[in-house]
Amino acid sequence: MSSNTTGQTGQALEKTYQFLLWLIPVLDGFPQRQKYLLGDRIERTALDVLEGVIEATYTRNRNACLSAINIKLNKLRILFRLATELRLIDRRRYEHASRLIDEIGRLIGGWMKASHGQAIS
Secondary structure (H helix, E strand, O other), X not given: OOHHHHHHHHHHHHHHHHHHHHHHHHHHOOOHHHHHHHHHHHHHHHHHHHHHHHHHHOOOOOHHHHHHHHHHHHHHHXXXXXXXXXXXXXXXXXXXXXXXXXXXXXXXXXXXXXXXXXXXX
């Protein structure tokens, strides 16, 4: 693994971990009914992203893992939009979550490009 890929791995893992540290208390503030419906779905999807990053870190053929992570990030974007429109989270938290998800997405995208380049070599 190149040092660039190693850096992307560590950054993606750390950013995803930090996102979950921020996210879980936010979801605890959802009304009880939505906490166990939409809140749970958001939390599970975010945890799936974390697990996917861990799997991609320790897998040789990581392209499938990275593609799955990318899909989950897009699901998170839409779930957060829904939570915002249902007024379960405020606009400030929505914007913060969007920035974090976009940052993780850029790291995953860079990792995909680097991994794809290595597969061709």
